[in-house]
Each structure stands twice: as C-alpha cells, then as structure tokens.
Amino acid sequence: MTFTELMEHAAQGFDALGAGVLVVGLLWSVGLALRTWRSAGGRPAYQALRESFGGVLLLSLEVLVAADLIRTVAVAPTTQNVAVLGLIVLIRTFLSFSLQVEIDGALPWRRALTSGAVNIARATTRAREASADGG
Numbered sequence: 001m002t003f004t005e006l007m008e009h010a011a012q013g014f015d016a017l018g019a020g021v022l023v024v025g026l027l028w029s030v031g032l033a034l035r036t037w038r039s040a041g042g043r044p045a046y047q048a049l050r051e052s053f054g055g056v057l058l059l060s061l062e063v064l065v066a067a068d069l070i071r072t073v074a075v076a077p078t079t080q081n082v083a084v085l086g087l088i089v090l091i092r093t094f095l096s097f098s099l100q101v102e103i104d105g106a107l108p109w110r111r112a113l114t115s116g117a118v119n120i121a122r123a124t125t126r127a128r129e130a131s132a133d134g135g
Contacts, residue, residue, distance in 0.1 A: 007074035014067030018060045025056025025120070032127045040130035048127045054103040055119025061092050061099075 029052040037045030
C-alpha cells in the first residue's frame with residue numbers, strides 16, 4: 001500500500017467519522033430533547049435540541065474539514081485542489097460561525113468561544129438539571 005492510498009483511506013475514515021458524529025449526535029439530541037420535554041415541557045426541550053444538535057453540527061464540520069485537509073495535502077496537492085480546499089474551509093468556517101452565533105445567541109466576541117463538544121455537554125447538563133427539577 002502506498003502513502004497516497006493510506007492517506008486516502010485515512011481521509012475516508014474521517015469522512016465516515018464525521019457522518020457517524022452526525023447520526024449518533026442526532027439520535028443523542030432527539031433523546032435529550034424527549035427527556036427534557038417529558039420533565040420540563042416544550043420550550044426547554046426545543047432549546048436542548050437546538051444546543052445539542054448545533055454542537056454536533058459544529059463537531060462534525062471540524063471532523064470533515066480534517067478529512068478535506070488530509071485529502072488535499074497528502075493525496076492530491078495540486079493548485080486547483082488547494083484552491084477548492086480554501087473555498088470549502090471558507091464555507092465551513094462561515095457555517096460554523098453562523099451556527100455558533102445561533103446557538104449562543106450572541107456574537108463570539110461578546111461571549112466566550114466554545115467548541116461543539118462544549119455545547120453538547122452544556123445541553124446535556126441543562127437537560128439533567130431540568131429532569132431533576134421536574135421529576
């Protein structure tokens with residue numbers, strides 16, 4: 001197996017991981033929202049779903065960018081591929097920024113920056129607290 005083939009497999013692994021994060025994260029977010037809905041009602045459940053799935057989207061975008069980086073830098077480092085990677089990173093950065101503002105409800109420089117994993121943990125903690133208060 002050549003280095004290029006190995007890196008292509010690594011990039012495919014990151015693609016699969018990114019897709020897996022989305023699927024598992026969606027299931028986790030829906031379960032969290034249902035648990036919150038049963039104990040605290042609709043509005044907190046909706047907020048838990050938004051925060052947790054928003055965090056999942058951010059995390060999966062980061063993993064998918066890693067796959068694109070590996071594919072471009074190690075597999076086919078042409079000028080055209082680097083330009084395409086730059087465009088992909090720019091679009092995903094805009095999406096990440098937009099999602100973060102949507103989740104936090106504030107611009108990043110007005111609130112501490114957090115990662116997708118922190119958003120998922122925060123939503124999970126709030127859902128547990130809502131369950132403890134309501135149940």
